[in-house]
Amino acid sequence: MTDRQASEVLLGNWTGHSTVPSHSLYPHQWSWDSAFIAIGLRHLSPRRAQVELESLLGSQWADGRIPHISFSPSVARDAYFPGPDFWQAITRGGIETSGIVQPPVHALAVWLTHQADPVESVRRNFLARVYPKLVAWHTYLREHRDLGGHGLVAIVHPWESGMDNSPAWDEALARVEPAPLDSFTRRDTDHASNADRPTDLDYGRYVQLAATYRDHRYDDARTPFAFALEDPCFNALLIASEHALASIAAELSLDPAPHLSAAAELTKSLSTLFTDGIFRARDLKSGELVAADTISGLVPLLVPELPEATELLGTAQGPRFQLGKVHLVPSYDLTGPAFEPGRYWRGPSWFNTAWLIHRALAALDQPTLAEALRQDFLTLATDTDFAEYVDPYTGQPRGARDFSWTAALALDLSC
Numbered sequence: 001m002t003d004r005q006a007s008e009v010l011l012g013n014w015t016g017h018s019t020v021p022s023h024s025l026y027p028h029q030w031s032w033d034s035a036f037i038a039i040g041l042r043h044l045s046p047r048r049a050q051v052e053l054e055s056l057l058g059s060q061w062a063d064g065r066i067p068h069i070s071f072s073p074s075v076a077r078d079a080y081f082p083g084p085d086f087w088q089a090i091t092r093g094g095i096e097t098s099g100i101v102q103p104p105v106h107a108l109a110v111w112l113t114h115q116a117d118p119v120e121s122v123r124r125n126f127l128a129r130v131y132p133k134l135v136a137w138h139t140y141l142r143e144h145r146d147l148g149g150h151g152l153v154a155i156v157h158p159w160e161s162g163m164d165n166s167p168a169w170d171e172a173l174a175r176v177e178p179a180p181l182d183s184f185t186r187r188d189t190d191h192a193s194n195a196d197r198p199t200d201l202d203y204g205r206y207v208q209l210a211a212t213y214r215d216h217r218y219d220d221a222r223t224p225f226a227f228a229l230e231d232p233c234f235n236a237l238l239i240a241s242e243h244a245l246a247s248i249a250a251e252l253s254l255d256p257a258p259h260l261s262a263a264a265e266l267t268k269s270l271s272t273l274f275t276d277g278i279f280r281a282r283d284l285k286s287g288e289l290v291a292a293d294t295i296s297g298l299v300p301l302l303v304p305e306l307p308e309a310t311e312l313l314g315t316a317q318g319p320r321f322q323l324g325k326v327h328l329v330p331s332y333d334l335t336g337p338a339f340e341p342g343r344y345w346r347g348p349s350w351f352n353t354a355w356l357i358h359r360a361l362a363a364l365d366q367p368t369l370a371e372a373l374r375q376d377f378l379t380l381a382t383d384t385d386f387a388e389y390v391d392p393y394t395g396q397p398r399g400a401r402d403f404s405w406t407a408a409l410a411l412d413l414s415c
């Protein structure tokens with residue numbers, strides 16, 4: 001793996017103030033992509049990594065939410081669906097955005113970016129400028145999105161999980177009346193194979209859910225959410241980010257205690273999602289834990305001092321995910337009834353989740369597993385031209401190539 005190839009991908013996808021995940025499939029700025037991208041960019045240019053995160057935070061709403069897409073005015077309005085005309089959301093600063101969110105990995109990215117070059121960070125006053133925005137983001141999630149009252153954040157759209165067509169959402173989505181298929185035009189299948197993407201029926205439901213939220217002006221108290229689930233990955237990343245905020249606060253000579261206590265409370269609440277050796281999403285409509293094991297349920301391995309860590313690590317290595325025996329970490333249970341090795345979040349292995357699991361393994365003092373995962377990651381990233389995702393059995397590339405977070409995280413793991 002050469003750092004030069006990864007750097008070229010990142011430079012090619014840079015737009016002047018942020019990085020597109022892929023010029024063809026995703027030609028705007030995505031929220032959690034930007035966080036992962038900054039984690040790699042910090043090795044190329046710490047300043048550019050700071051700018052990436054600052055520009056994302058520039059699209060933050062007055063209520064604190066960081067929208068999942070920040071639309072670029074220089075890209076055709078219909079280049080991506082759903083585009084700005086669908087979402088009808090604009091910030092006070094005049095930036096057009098979507099109205100939903102994505103997993104909160106940003107504070108962790110900010111902290112890692114700062115650490116890459118503390119002198120440049122202090123010179124640009126980076127932490128002091130972004131800290132209040134990150135606090136507002138977490139406050140939005142905790143105050144507006146604890147829809148179940150369990151002390152956990154709920155997602156209200158599959159896109160909010162970042163794992164759009166995960167089998168974990170099937171049952172909840174089946175209750176949603178899809179928007180008529182002739183009422184919108186997909187653009188994703190212009191750039192990627194139909195077989196690698198969500199189905200048209202999935203899209204009809206995604207559109208319906210987003211339109212309902214939009215039609216209620218993205219008001220969390222008033223929207224009749226047809227889809228609301230507590231996702232383990234989303235909440236685990238919030239916990240990891242609260243720990244990062246504690247480090248940032250200490251660095252700024254502020255009190256880290258509120259962040260540590262928020263992290264402790266969330267960690268306790270997260271335990272209520274643990275069953276059968278893994279974390280599962282709670283469907284707030286049925287009140288039940290969803291009977292589908294996905295990579296989301298392994299991401300809590302990242303949570304410091306997780307009481308369930310040993311059992312969870314056993315599950316990662318067991319038949320459902322075969323950590324160390326297949327490529328990276330599959331997005332869904334290899335033995336599950338809905339497993340498809342090539343379809344997006346229904347089986348393929350992804351580089352961002354592999355990076356999260358690698359980080360967890362290193363923190364859990366599992367050097368052999370961590371190193372094997374790192375080597376597999378670096379080999380696959382270059383062999384597949386930085387693919388968006390891969391078949392867990394064959395390593396065959398799927399989705400986009402020259403994909404930004406694949407290149408960024410490869411750069412991070414090679415340093």
Ligand code: 2M8
Nearest residue numbers: 021026030032033159162163164188
């Ligand atoms: C994918 O999601 C978008 C919608 O947000 C899409 O399919 O059009 C997901 O993989 C998501 O996790 C990712 O952030 C986004 C951009 O890379 O693409």
